[in-house]
Amino acid sequence: MxxxxxxxxxxxxxxxxxxxxxxxxxxxxxxxxxxxxxxxxxxxxxxxxxTRVDRIQSHVDGVVEDAISEALDDLRNEVGRANVTWDEIHEALKWHSEFADEWEKQS
Incomplete structure (x- = not known):
């Protein structure tokens, strides 16, 4: 099991x-x-x-949400260190829609 x-x-x-x-x-x-x-x-x-399907979905959702959160923390730190601007990060995220959507929510 x-x-x-x-x-x-x-x-x-x-x-x-x-x-x-x-x-x-x-x-x-x-x-x-x-x-x-x-x-x-x-x-x-x-x-x-x-159900098994719901348990797997919940696990995958959590892993993806954690990955997005960790990545955005790293990107915020780069902005905080003045290595890049918020707009530069936003532009670079154009091919990563889930990350870009979360990034936009922070503005």
Whole structure:
């Protein structure tokens, strides 16, 4: 068993609003759909035993976010040392859209 595998026999999650147990991801989707009403949001569900796909996605997202954060810290340090300008970094990031988007948010 891999750390990305869900726990066998454990429920997928629960509803944060009404507290019911949700045995599968589909049950969570169905519950959200059933509690949707005009002008209101559906009940919020929480996955305490996410699927393998969700666990892998979460891990990859974290690794990528950490890499972006570390890279931007390095670039900010170069600007702070007056080795480059913010605009020069911005221009150099034109082929790295995820990094450029985060860089722009800092302006």
């Amino acid at each position: 891999s750390r990305f595998d869900p726990i066998d026999g454990a429920d997928y999650g629960a509803c944060d609003d009404c507290g019911i147990t949700l045995p599968t991801e589909q049950a969570a989707k169905d519950h959200r759909a059933a509690t949707m009403s005009p002008g209101k949001s559906s009940h919020r569900t929480r996955a305490s035993n996410p």
